[in-house]
Amino acid sequence: MQDARRSPHSGLPTPADLFVGRDGELVAVSGMLADARARLVTLTGPPGIGKTRLALACASAYAERSQCPPVFVDLAPVRDPALVMAELAQAAGVEPRSGADLTGQLAAALGNEERLVVLDNFEHLLGAARDVGQVLAACPRLRVLATSRERLRLSVEQQHFVTHRLNHYRAGLRMDYATTTAGDLATAMRTALARSGTGLGYRKVPRGGEVRAAARIAALLAEQ
Numbered sequence: 001m002q003d004a005r006r007s008p009h010s011g012l013p014t015p016a017d018l019f020v021g022r023d024g025e026l027v028a029v030s031g032m033l034a035d036a037r038a039r040l041v042t043l044t045g046p047p048g049i050g051k052t053r054l055a056l057a058c059a060s061a062y063a064e065r066s067q068c069p070p071v072f073v074d075l076a077p078v079r080d081p082a083l084v085m086a087e088l089a090q091a092a093g094v095e096p097r098s099g100a101d102l103t104g105q106l107a108a109a110l111g112n113e114e115r116l117v118v119l120d121n122f123e124h125l126l127g128a129a130r131d132v133g134q135v136l137a138a139c140p141r142l143r144v145l146a147t148s149r150e151r152l153r154l155s156v157e158q159q160h161f162v163t164h165r166l167n168h169y170r171a172g173l174r175m176d177y178a179t180t181t182a183g184d185l186a187t188a189m190r191t192a193l194a195r196s197g198t199g200l201g202y203r204k205v206p207r208g209g210e211v212r213a214a215a216r217i218a219a220l221l222a223e224q
């Protein structure tokens, strides 16, 4: 992710701007992860739709709830499925011992711990899905949240489709006022104000005649 710094406390990259417009999906995926039977939840969808961003928001909510920092593995630069477990080991702070099977070492290290692992951008490494299945089978309290343009095709997998494109997510830059709801507009205004550095906030959802004025203000702020 280009816009991310790494937060030392959460183990997750921290995006530079606000997460907007997917509150319902955040609740839905968080609900899936909260289920004790959840092992692998995969966010699937086309390039650039917002899978990574939604995964980060879900993982951060999970970390807050469980008080245990997630392990984030950025797989975008990894070219070989055989290296996925090594990347996971490195992110989880597991020192590989030469000669021993890495999947087994990971399983031993993560053991019975409650952990959430985010495997980000898995689509070009589907050959490593079997390894993920093996680690999950060996670590009963481990959960994986994956983002991928295609599902991993594991029997324990639950899929969440990210399909709804957020034209307004850049806080009004590409907002289509004909289809934008008052709630979306309020979100856009909050984001634009947060970015404006003015210290101003916006709490209400505009109604009736206020909508046109709110749309104009959001657009002006977005142009700053």
Ligand SMILES: Nc1ncnc2c1ncn2[C@@H]1O[C@H](COP(=O)(O)OP(=O)(O)OP(=O)(O)O)[C@@H](O)[C@H]1O
Pocket: 003, 015, 017, 018, 019, 020, 021, 022, 045, 046, 047, 048, 049, 050, 051, 052, 053, 054, 121, 147, 149, 166, 169
């Ligand atoms: N809900 C959101 N709020 C704010 N910004 C968002 C949101 N969703 C996506 N973005 C921004 O849009 C861009 C693309 O999103 P993201 O990287 O999450 O897409 P992706 O589906 O993971 O793409 P890819 O398939 O290429 O991995 C990023 O700059 C991201 O920060």
Ligand SMILES: [Mg+2]
Pocket: 051, 052, 053, 120, 121, 147
């Ligand atoms: Mg992504």
